[in-house]
Amino acid sequence: MRRFVVIGRKASASPDFSLVDLAGTSGRLDVLLRCLRASMLVSHGLRRDVSVYLVLLGGVGAPRTLRIRGDEVRFLRPDERSLAVLAKKALSEPVDGHGFCAVRPGVAVANDGLGAVLEDLGPGTPYLVEEGSGDIRSAPLDLAAPVFFVGDHGGFEAAFLAQLAALQPMGVSVGPVSVHAEDAIALVSNELDRREHSQRWPTG
Amino acid sequence: MRRFVVIGRKASASPDFSLVDLAGTSGRLDVLLRCLRASMLVSHGLRRDVSVYLVLLGGVGAPRTLRIRGDEVRFLRPDERSLAVLAKKALSEPVDGHGFCAVRPGVAVANDGLGAVLEDLGPGTPYLVEEGSGDIRSAPLDLAAPVFFVGDHGGFEAAFLAQLAALQPMGVSVGPVSVHAEDAIALVSNELDRREHSQRWPTG
Numbered sequence: 468m469r470r471f472v473v474i475g476r477k478a479s480a481s482p483d484f485s486l487v488d489l490a491g492t493s494g495r496l497d498v499l500l501r502c503l504r505a506s507m508l509v510s511h512g513l514r515r516d517v518s519v520y521l522v523l524l525g526g527v528g529a530p531r532t533l534r535i536r537g538d539e540v541r542f543l544r545p546d547e548r549s550l551a552v553l554a555k556k557a558l559s560e561p562v563d564g565h566g567f568c569a570v571r572p573g574v575a576v577a578n579d580g581l582g583a584v585l586e587d588l589g590p591g592t593p594y595l596v597e598e599g600s601g602d603i604r605s606a607p608l609d610l611a612a613p614v615f616f617v618g619d620h621g622g623f624e625a626a627f628l629a630q631l632a633a634l635q636p637m638g639v640s641v642g643p644v645s646v647h648a649e650d651a652i653a654l655v656s657n658e659l660d661r662r663e664h665s666q667r668w669p670t671g
Numbered sequence: 672m673r674r675f676v677v678i679g680r681k682a683s684a685s686p687d688f689s690l691v692d693l694a695g696t697s698g699r700l701d702v703l704l705r706c707l708r709a710s711m712l713v714s715h716g717l718r719r720d721v722s723v724y725l726v727l728l729g730g731v732g733a734p735r736t737l738r739i740r741g742d743e744v745r746f747l748r749p750d751e752r753s754l755a756v757l758a759k760k761a762l763s764e765p766v767d768g769h770g771f772c773a774v775r776p777g778v779a780v781a782n783d784g785l786g787a788v789l790e791d792l793g794p795g796t797p798y799l800v801e802e803g804s805g806d807i808r809s810a811p812l813d814l815a816a817p818v819f820f821v822g823d824h825g826g827f828e829a830a831f832l833a834q835l836a837a838l839q840p841m842g843v844s845v846g847p848v849s850v851h852a853e854d855a856i857a858l859v860s861n862e863l864d865r866r867e868h869s870q871r872w873p874t875g
Contacts, residue, residue: 489750545705602872620714644861646714667847
């Protein structure tokens, strides 16, 4: 199981954003929704072995986290508006208690941020996708249970990095140009795909 | 100058699509607009050395083609709705004559499809991004003037391939999994970026 954890420093934890002006009213939740698409959707299908956590640190009710599991979710469409409708509905559901609460098949919400994610992850090998780290093409990668932490358009904040430090994640970088988070996820996924098919697709 | 030519087999050549239901009313123009983002936008900026052609083969007035030049365009935003507004406005402008007609800085429209693109391209090395071709990581790539032809979610039609055959494009494949066109563009761009910075970012 591959996991992607995307940190939205200002992304709306409440459903009170406009579908007509998503980018302007949601603390750039649009960036995270595009990351969801890149993590989970491929041509004519869905990666069943991927889970995505969208950590929403902005707006009323923050922090909250949306979790989407590829092995359970249905009707996930690639366009931004469809994904925004999904997020709006999920964030509108009443959720209480500790940890993730399922709001529809494959979609769950927690009233917490990175803490809830770390509790939920279980065993795995953590990687921090960040510029200046070692090249992912030459990095050792755990194909069984990798967890990739990805920043939004603003990168990571010090408090987040401090919270993550106990895990001692390996930093990996995807290339010489600073690309959008969703493109970084596409590049990470491709490297993992190649390693899984390494006889036909040499890596490194 | 890098060029990406994205073929939208059914993408709307007219501005008569709904911004509220772009994916459902535009012949999947949303796919092409996401390709535009992936081709041209990076973190906090724009790739000035990229031009994109969106070939619109669906709906009233088809074929038409939108051309966006990175060295001239302004205010290009990454979210799907903003890009859809841009396309709607551009396709609403009256355009006549042969070839591309500028409708705003960096944005031009031609009342033709691949023919107009081939006339406009000038010198360059053509590549066809398609599954089953040789791995892009081991392909020779022209860094000065590459042109990548990319299909939408439905791939290429025989008539298109016949029209392109005279160019003898080299087929390149991005990996073992059939990914969305925009992710394929992110992977192509990354390979080009690495070749351009090959001392620090080994390739192949």
